[in-house]
Amino acid sequence: MTLTCLFDINETVLDLSALDGLFTDLFGDPQSRTLWFAQTLQNAMSAELCGRHAPFETQGQAALEMIGARFGRTLTAADKQRVADALKRLPAHADVRAGLDFARAQGVRCIAFSNNARAATRAQLEYAGLSDAFADILSAEDAGASKPVTATYRQAASSLGQPAEDLWLIAVHAWDIAGAQAAGFKGALLQRRPDQVANPLAPPQVTAGTLQEAVARILAHEGRG
Amino acid sequence: MTLTCLFDINETVLDLSALDGLFTDLFGDPQSRTLWFAQTLQNAMSAELCGRHAPFETQGQAALEMIGARFGRTLTAADKQRVADALKRLPAHADVRAGLDFARAQGVRCIAFSNNARAATRAQLEYAGLSDAFADILSAEDAGASKPVTATYRQAASSLGQPAEDLWLIAVHAWDIAGAQAAGFKGALLQRRPDQVANPLAPPQVTAGTLQEAVARILAHEGRG
Known part of the structure; x- marks a missing residue:
């Protein structure tokens, strides 16, 4: 799988x-x-x-x-x-390239999943030099509802052809983790800054300080570490 | 009416x-x-x-x-x-007593409508010396959903026995105005501070700087000014 x-x-x-x-x-x-x-x-x-x-x-x-x-x-x-x-001209965070390269080297399929429209997200990723890093770009526009509406995550799972239970969301926002979990995903909270905190009512499955660490912890959680 | x-x-x-x-x-x-x-x-x-x-x-x-x-x-x-x-021990804003007294003198039925539980709201209003000012206390708990969920406002209208179209919500929060409007209410945005701003996607029917001014503008909007 x-x-x-x-x-x-x-x-x-x-x-x-x-x-x-x-x-x-x-x-x-x-x-x-x-x-x-x-x-x-x-x-x-x-x-x-x-x-x-x-x-x-x-x-x-x-x-x-x-x-x-x-x-x-x-x-x-x-x-x-x-x-x-x-x-459309935002830089990636400093840990992103290493984290995505690590994920792909470990066989992880990496998907961009934004509340922005797909075309806007594509432009953003191109500017940030990350076009090659994602296998696909999904947008909330596909569901006609913004994250964290449950249907938005379900639509993403459906378009990926995978059950929600096999999917992880990585985000710095507790509300995004909560939304993903409500749809059956697992959630990894990235905490680069003190204001990126977990919601005790929707605790993430893993937390990490960098993207690479998040991916490593997801792999460990899945018994692949 | x-x-x-x-x-x-x-x-x-x-x-x-x-x-x-x-x-x-x-x-x-x-x-x-x-x-x-x-x-x-x-x-x-x-x-x-x-x-x-x-x-x-x-x-x-x-x-x-x-x-x-x-x-x-x-x-x-x-x-x-x-x-x-x-x-449970919060003071009322300085303009509240005058605004509520003015409203009642004009024959306006004043209802407290909080996301807090009814018992908590009752305790708050008693401490603030406002128990006499409201004809009733409604709570989001009646609908089992927080404002700005549309059902919360509909439940309030139902329990008041009035069509939503005859009801006004007065609030400092644009999201509360938006929720009320989606349920058919009219909305009065109270702007005591610069951060209490209207949402251009859900503009209030009236805006005011004090509670008394809000009530006066509502009365004028209803042709009773």
């Missing part, structure tokens, strides 16, 4: 802190990027709970306006375009 | 910033209270999307452990009890 790991992309594989300078420029506050991504997530989750799905990029643009209102800045169309463009 | 307004409680009626000192004491960071409440909301939303509802108080306790992990502090049972106790 092929061991398949799905990798969350934004923040897990790609380093959103590369946007901090742009956000400070736009909003005058170095915390605005973090606030924006949290707002995007809250918008997306809230919309799903209201039965009003919109693409993740749309939620991100709405969140941008909200952060603008918060800091008293009105964004121009050009400002919004700068953010959209910058989102 | 009686005009009925439902009031969100935590942050909208009650001032959570009264917890800042306790949280700084527990976690060593003055931002920890804000982070905790945001984490509680994220946990609650994520759990609903995963089909794993838990009471809001349970989500809050899990979030407390997560904030502890983030700041490298292990909380004792006594620490957790201090937070639980403090949550």
Whole structure:
């Protein structure tokens, strides 16, 4: 049986802190990027709970306006375009290439699995030099619902032709782990920073400080270590 | 027709910033209270999307452990009890009494509507001296789902015996407005602080800087101003 790991992309594989300078420029506050991504997530989750799905990029643009209102800045169309463009030019975290190379050397099938649209994710991975590292790119758009809606993970399992029980999700976000587990996946929480913490109501099967360590612990958990 | 307004409680009626000192004491960071409440909301939303509802108080306790992990502090049972106790002893925001008195003088039926359990909300309102101000206390526990799940608002409308179209929700949270609107309510966004911003994908019917202003704008919107 092929061991398949799905990798969350934004923040897990790609380093959103590369946007901090742009956000400070736009909003005058170095915390605005973090606030924006949290707002995007809250918008997306809230919309799903209201039965009003919109693409993740749309939620991100709405969140941008909200952060603008918060800091008293009105964004121009050009400002919004700068953010959209910058989102496609994010570097990978420093441990990502080694982690993905290790996974593939161990026979792990690596799949990108993002709330972003597939085309946007493809552009992101190309810029980050990771196009070769993933066997496929899956998007929440396939299910018409954002992670952590259970159907989004089920759709991913279905399109991979593997039972959810054989799949792992690797992410820095506890809510993504929770979503994957609710669909039958196992979850590996990557903890590069102190704010990447486990939810005690949905504890991950493994935790690790780097992507390579996460993959090694998954292999050990599966009796292949 | 009686005009009925439902009031969100935590942050909208009650001032959570009264917890800042306790949280700084527990976690060593003055931002920890804000982070905790945001984490509680994220946990609650994520759990609903995963089909794993838990009471809001349970989500809050899990979030407390997560904030502890983030700041490298292990909380004792006594620490957790201090937070639980403090949550029942929150003051009302300065504009609340005048706003509720104005609403009642205008013939508005005022209903408390919280994600907290009813008993907890009752204790909160008694401590804040607001027991007399609300005709009833509704809780998300009645629907077995947290706001902003649509069913939670529908359950509230049903228990009030009024069609959703005749109901208003007043809240400082855009996600609560969005949830109410998805169920057919109208929404009034209270903006006391710059971070209480509207979501352009779910714009409120009215916005206001104080509770009295919110009620006045609702009355005007209903042609009763």
